[in-house]
Structure formats: C-alpha cells, structure tokens
Amino acid sequence: MIQSFSALALNGFREARRNRITLVIGFFAVAMLACTTLVTEVTIHTFNRVLTDVGLGVMSVMLVLLAIFLSSGLLSREIERRTVFLIVSKPISRGLFLAGRLAGNMLTLTVLLVGMAAVFFFQMSLYRDGITSTQFVAIGVLWFELLLLSSFGFVMSSFSSQIVSAVVTTGMYFAGHLATDVYNISAKSKTEAIRVLGKVTYYLLPNLSRLNYRPQASYAVQVAPNEILSSVAYGTAYAGVLVVVAMLLFSRRDFK
Numbered sequence: 662m663i664q665s666f667s668a669l670a671l672n673g674f675r676e677a678r679r680n681r682i683t684l685v686i687g688f689f690a691v692a693m694l695a696c697t698t699l700v701t702e703v704t705i706h707t708f709n710r711v712l713t714d715v716g717l718g719v720m721s722v723m724l725v726l727l728a729i730f731l732s733s734g735l736l737s738r739e740i741e742r743r744t745v746f747l748i749v750s751k752p753i754s755r756g757l758f759l760a761g762r763l764a765g766n767m768l769t770l771t772v773l774l775v776g777m778a779a780v781f782f783f784q785m786s787l788y789r790d791g792i793t794s795t796q797f798v799a800i801g802v803l804w805f806e807l808l809l810l811s812s813f814g815f816v817m818s819s820f821s822s823q824i825v826s827a828v829v830t831t832g833m834y835f836a837g838h839l840a841t842d843v844y845n846i847s848a849k850s851k852t853e854a855i856r857v858l859g860k861v862t863y864y865l866l867p868n869l870s871r872l873n874y875r876p877q878a879s880y881a882v883q884v885a886p887n888e889i890l891s892s893v894a895y896g897t898a899y900a901g902v903l904v905v906v907a908m909l910l911f912s913r914r915d916f917k
Contacts, residue, residue, distance in 0.1 A: 687773050690723035691780050709791065714879040716781045717799055721806075721875065724770060724777070725834060728807045731766045732814025733826030736911070756908040763815055763904065770807050774800065793881045798889055799874040805896035806872040810834060812903035813867070819911040837869035867899050 736759075778800050785792050813833055817826035836843075840863050847859020871892045877884055 687723075687727075687776070690719055690773070690777050695780070695784070709881075710879050712785065712788065713796060714875065716784065717796070717803075717875045717878060720774070720777045720781065720800070721803055724774060724803070724807055725810060727773070728766070728770055728810045729814055729827055729830045729834070731769065732763075732811040733818050733830050734823040735762055735766065736815070736818040737823040737826070755912045759815060759819070759908055759911050760904065763811060766811050767808060770811070771804065774804060774807070791881075793878065795874065795878040795881060795884055798884055799878040802872050802874050802889065802892055802896070805893055805900070806869060809867055809869070809872070809896050809900045809903070812900040812907065816903050816907040816910065819907045833867070834869065837867045838873070840866040840868045841870050868895070872896050 781800075782792055782796075785796075810830065810833075814826055814830045817829050821829075843866075844859050844863035847855050847862075850856055850859070872895075874884060874892075876882075
C-alpha cells in the first residue's frame with residue numbers, strides 16, 4: 662500500500678511539473694517577488710513592511726490559484742483521458758488513488774512554496790531587512806491553507822466538471838476569508854433568522870482568516886505558539902474531513 666501510494670504521489674507530481682501552467686505561474690511568482698523593489702522605491706520609510714506584504718501577498722495569490730487549478734482539474738483530466746480506468750482496474754482502492762493524487766498535488770505546491778520562500782528571504786537579506794519569525798509562520802501556515810483548498814477542490818472534482826469545481830472552489834476561498842465578517846455583520850441584525858443563518862454559515866465555511874498570518878508578518882507582530890498550533894490543527898482537521906468526503910463521493914462515482 663505504501664509503495665502504491667508513493668507511486669501515485671510521484672506520478673501526480675511529475676504530471677503537475679510537466680504542466681505548462683504550473684511552470685508559468687511558478688516563474689511569474691518568482692519574477693513578481695523580484696519586482697517588489699519597484700514598489701518599495703516609493704515607500705522608503707516602510708520598506709520592510711511593504712516588501713514583506715507584497716512578497717507574501719504575491720506568493721499566496723499565485724499558489725492559491727495554482728492549488729485551485731490543480732485540484733479542480735486533476736480528476737476530470739484523468740477521466741477524460743481514460744487513465745482512471747487503468748488505475749481502478751488494478752488492486753488499488755479509489756480512496757488510495759485519491760489520497761495519492763492529493764499528495765502529488767501537495768508535493769508540487771510544497772516545492773514551489775519552498776522555492777518562492779527562498780527567493781523571498783534572499784531578497785530580504787539582499788536589502789538587509791530583518792527576517793522575523795512571523796514571516797516563517799506566515800509561509801508555513803500558508804501550506805495548510807493550500808492543503809485545505811486542494812482538499813475542497815478534490816471534493817468538487819470528485820463529482821463535477823473542472824469548470825464548476827474551479828468556480829466553486831474560488832468562491833469558497835473568498836467566502837472563507839469573509840466568514841468572520843459575515844458572522845459579525847449578521848450578529849448585529851435584529852432578525853433572529855439572519856443571526857442564526859450567519860452563525861451556521863460561519864461554522865460551516867472554513868475560516869481561512871485563521872490561516873492568514875501575513876498582516877502579522879508585515880508588522881512583525883509576534884504570534885503565540887498556542888495560536889499557531891490551534892490554526893494548524895484547525896486547517897488539518899478541516900482538510901481531513903474534506904478528504905474523507907471526497908473519498909466517499911469518488912468511490913460511488915460511476916465512470917460508465
């Protein structure tokens with residue numbers, strides 16, 4: 662089982678690596694990180710803050726887009742190319758196949774995340790700006806946000822088309838970052854139904870703001886270890902539930 666899982670993960674990584682969009686977005690992100698110098702030229706007094714904000718922001722946006730693209734389209738491409746029939750005909754469960762593909766996607770995103778982080782920290786040291794621990798926290802927790810998004814994308818792609826999966830996953834990303842705002846706004850309503858709806862929406866949607874430490878990194882605000890562990894545990898647990906749901910849906914899908 663371990664060998665099958667590793668083979669599926671590595672095969673998924675190789676396919677994602679060969680994908681031109683993966684390479685284009687990866688190189689584009691590196692170029693954008695390098696171009697942050699042009700932005701910070703006009704903000705001498707807040708050089709470190711803007712450099713951190715722009716660098717981490719570009720890194721996050723590019724990787725989120727890539728995570729949505731890879732997760733929402735992988736299973737659809739497997740079905741369209743009929744390669745999924747070769748896999749399911751072998752003594753490999755559909756759950757293992759899905760987990761292996763997810764691991765391959767996350768391996769691709771991890772390699773790109775490490776590469777972009779290396780460029781980011783090199784640029785910070787090049788301009789002799791202080792590297793803070795919160796920057797490492799923001800980049801590390803970003804990985805768990807990508808895991809959650811990829812898991813949700815796999816849930817959608819297990820029963821819908823690539824376009825629908827991408828659109829819904831993108832909407833979930835924005836809704837997840839606005840979950841706290843929805844809760845706060847609905848709590849001020851005088852209508853009980855709206856307050857209940859806001860609370861239910863808040864608890865059902867993934868609270869992605871808990872996985873966003875870029876503002877703290879920009880202002881070099883220290884984050885308590887307990888808060889970091891809580892956010893990591895939240896992202897991991899939510900992603901785990903989504904993976905189980907994706908496995909259940911994919912195991913019942915008819916490929917005829």
